[in-house]
């Protein structure tokens with residue numbers, strides 16, 4: 639199987655190493671192109687592309703891969719929401735398929751479902767006020783993270799009284815109709831997300847901390863397996879669909895030695 643990875647940074651390298659260790663695949667890893675644009679030659683005969691680059695590059699990367707005949711994509715890069723309609727249209731036009739997620743950690747995607755359930759339980763109780771806190775390494779460009787945005791989207795969608803998130807730079811007292819989000823950029827941590835519900839006298843906190851990037855790479859590889867396993871309908875699929883399929887088939891217990 640021929641695989642290419644856009645992005646030679648932390649995540650792209652981690653995915654490349656995982657594919658090598660798991661199945662001996664040596665993907666082509668493409669970093670920032672010196673000329674401003676990748677050559678289609680590097681993508682000829684490629685079965686699947688991972689994107690782990692930068693948000694501003696995703697549209698060009700996908701267009702180029704489509705023009706080279708690639709029809710399967712796992713897009714892990716965040717911060718390309720403005721380009722999503724154009725990318726989705728291009729993928730559909732080519733009868734191609736992409737799995738997209740702001741966070742490919744299976745643990746985080748189950749965490750999303752726990753948060754959905756917590757909002758359903760705590761949301762109707764007026765004394766519990768939800769909030770989001772996320773912490774990533776100092777070099778992370780986007781704030782809040784794509785994962786924090788997804789958590790906020792889900793909280794607002796399920797909450798009876800919240801209509802949006804408070805602007806990060808908003809002054810003044812908190813608006814009770816908005817969810818407060820706090821962003822930390824410091825050090826080297828690969829990602830921590832916390833959702834809390836605070837009431838007079840008690841606080842519930844749900845927190846997921848990544849120790850390294852292996853969970854992101856493993857989830858992205860699982861999405862690739864899902865794409866290769868059988869034909870999928872053209873367009874963009876959320877990683878949730880892959881997680882649904884994983885949950886439907888009990889997994890063997892794998893305890894590291």
Ligand SMILES: NC(=O)c1ccc[n+]([C@@H]2O[C@H](COP(=O)([O-])OP(=O)(O)OC[C@H]3O[C@@H](n4cnc5c(N)ncnc54)[C@H](OP(=O)(O)O)[C@@H]3O)[C@@H](O)[C@H]2O)c1
Pocket residue numbers: 644645646647648649650668669670671690691692693695699713714715716717739740741742743854
């Ligand atoms: N979905 C998930 O599970 C998940 C998990 C972790 C990270 N992410 C996202 O994945 C992306 C990469 O994260 P990271 O931690 O690996 O960042 P990173 O270490 O900064 O790596 C990104 C790499 O992409 C390169 N690049 C820039 N333009 C490119 C282009 N046109 N084609 C190919 N490569 C290009 C960059 O080169 P230069 O240094 O020269 O710019 C850099 O080496 C970010 O958007 C991040 O938010 C997603």
